[in-house]
Amino acid sequence: MKRNVLLKIVFTIICLSLMIPNISISQANAAQTDQWEKAKERGELRVGLSADYAPYEFEHTKDGNREYAGIDIELAKKIAKDNDIELKIVNMQFDSLLGALKTGKIDMIISGMAPTPERKKEVDFSDYYMEVKQRMIVQKKDKDKLKTVDDFKGKMIGVQKQTTQEELAKTEMPESQLSSLTRVPEVIMSLNSGKIDGMIIEGPVADAYLEKNPNLTYSDVEFSDADKTTAIALPKNSPELMDRVNKSVKDVRDNNLIKDYQDKATEAMFDDGSFFSKYGSYFLHGIGITILLSFLGVVAGAIIGCVLALMKLGNSKILKSIASVYIEFIRGTPLLVQVFLVYFGTTAVLGLDLSALICGIIALIINCSAYIAEIIRAGINAVDNGQMEAARSLGLNRTQAMKQVIMPQAIKNILPALGNEFVTVIKESSIVSVIGVSELMFNAQVVQGASFDPFTPLLVAAVLYFILTFTLSRVMYFAERRFSVSD
Numbered sequence: 001m002k003r004n005v006l007l008k009i010v011f012t013i014i015c016l017s018l019m020i021p022n023i024s025i026s027q028a029n030a031a032q033t034d035q036w037e038k039a040k041e042r043g044e045l046r047v048g049l050s051a052d053y054a055p056y057e058f059e060h061t062k063d064g065n066r067e068y069a070g071i072d073i074e075l076a077k078k079i080a081k082d083n084d085i086e087l088k089i090v091n092m093q094f095d096s097l098l099g100a101l102k103t104g105k106i107d108m109i110i111s112g113m114a115p116t117p118e119r120k121k122e123v124d125f126s127d128y129y130m131e132v133k134q135r136m137i138v139q140k141k142d143k144d145k146l147k148t149v150d151d152f153k154g155k156m157i158g159v160q161k162q163t164t165q166e167e168l169a170k171t172e173m174p175e176s177q178l179s180s181l182t183r184v185p186e187v188i189m190s191l192n193s194g195k196i197d198g199m200i201i202e203g204p205v206a207d208a209y210l211e212k213n214p215n216l217t218y219s220d221v222e223f224s225d226a227d228k229t230t231a232i233a234l235p236k237n238s239p240e241l242m243d244r245v246n247k248s249v250k251d252v253r254d255n256n257l258i259k260d261y262q263d264k265a266t267e268a269m270f271d272d273g274s275f276f277s278k279y280g281s282y283f284l285h286g287i288g289i290t291i292l293l294s295f296l297g298v299v300a301g302a303i304i305g306c307v308l309a310l311m312k313l314g315n316s317k318i319l320k321s322i323a324s325v326y327i328e329f330i331r332g333t334p335l336l337v338q339v340f341l342v343y344f345g346t347t348a349v350l351g352l353d354l355s356a357l358i359c360g361i362i363a364l365i366i367n368c369s370a371y372i373a374e375i376i377r378a379g380i381n382a383v384d385n386g387q388m389e390a391a392r393s394l395g396l397n398r399t400q401a402m403k404q405v406i407m408p409q410a411i412k413n414i415l416p417a418l419g420n421e422f423v424t425v426i427k428e429s430s431i432v433s434v435i436g437v438s439e440l441m442f443n444a445q446v447v448q449g450a451s452f453d454p455f456t457p458l459l460v461a462a463v464l465y466f467i468l469t470f471t472l473s474r475v476m477y478f479a480e481r482r483f484s485v486s487d
């Protein structure tokens with residue numbers, strides 16, 4: 001027993017240590033070729049951003065079609081056009097962008113990003129294309145109470161995670177408490193519901209939200225370091241790409257194009273229509289992807305899970321240990337971590353260029369296979385030992401006994417548990433939204449950003465998830481009853 005545990009630990013350590021040198025090697029390689037060469041070779045310029053940030057970047061519907069809009073989008077289009085290359089927008093969370101740029105998932109970040117000294121250690125920045133003011137917003141009823149930095153002593157300030165707003169809160173308001181959330185709509189929602197007392201936010205973004213949230217307003221708080229610039233982040237050591245980007249930026253500044261981009265964005269922001277006519281298609285699309293993800297996760301997971309369960313139940317010690325290590329590792333780590341490991345690992349370690357959707361599917365399959373392996377193993381083990389003995393004494397060999405006697409009985413234990421797993425996966429699959437897979441939760445977040453209404457989209461998503469899981473459990477329930485009738 002002890003030897004077995006030791007073996008597993010050694011095996012895991014070997015696996016992990018094999019991965020580490022690879023990571024640094026591929027990052028070193030990444031630094032050598034100019035990122036422009038890579039983009040040119042694939043014929044596509046990948047621009048990363050976080051589309052929760054109107055008027056910089058957001059999604060909206062135009063003539064029934066979804067599209068990205070905003071200042072940064074126009075700028076990205078211009079850079080692609082100036083350089084005669086296809087543009088691909090890669091939408092993800094703001095705090096994942098730098099990682100994506102450094103691992104080569106994207107060629108540049110245009111996401112209202114300020115060139116701070118900390119970021120400059122990791123990536124390079126173009127010349128700036130905008131200057132913006134940092135502001136504080138509060139609930140209207142608090143406007144007279146919260147006028148100075150001192151008034152916020154002991155109060156809760158909200159910011160988007162890993163932004164300059166977070167920095168500002170830490171340096172200029174050290175006596176306030178800080179709540180850092182991943183996405184801007186979440187911070188707005190906290191402010192609306194009184195969970196936080198104020199939010200630090202960039203002027204143009206604040207304007208957009210104030211328009212749609214009439215109970216919020218600007219506070220009179222002034223920051224000493226309120227002016228920030230906004231620039232494009234590029235991988236280190238890509239002089240050619242830098243050169244090309246700076247040429248476009250210069251053009252934008254010389255011709256005052258930002259003003260035009262901003263007008264266009266405002267127009268796209270406030271086009272009218274009811275909530276469902278504007279955003280219904282987002283949710284429908286999201287449901288489709290969620291079902292696809294969960295279905296593939298469970299089906300492929302069941303196939304791999306079957307193999308793993310047989311490895312675990314078989315006689316070979318090596319196969320047994322491999323299966324155990326795999327199952328324990330996957331069940332002992334959060335799905336969120338696995339999703340990021342697959343997403344960044346496939347590029348950094350394996351050098352593969354996989355889309356977010358494929359990475360999301362792989363992560364779910366890996367995760368499901370471990371749980372399903374245990375479901376299958378338990379299902380088989382639950383069949384009474386005497387059944388195998390009886391089958392063998394009737395002259396069947398082990399495989400025949402397994403196939404004809406044990407499995408048919410085991411299936412009855414396995415199927416209901418598999419159904420539960422399916423229901424679980426439908427809910428859990430929402431986690432892959434972090435890497436930008438366009439499933440239901442991701443679309444709810446897109447609608448939050450596009451509608452400036454942080455609450456309704458979540459409610460709709462909750463109802464839709466419930467309809468999916470409830471329907472599925474009903475179907476399972478009837479299937480089970482049919483099965484027991486056939487008993």
Ligand code: ARG
Binds near residue numbers: 056114115
């Ligand atoms: N300007 C701020 C920064 O550089 C916030 C940018 C947030 N961008 C976004 N797309 N959510 O950190």
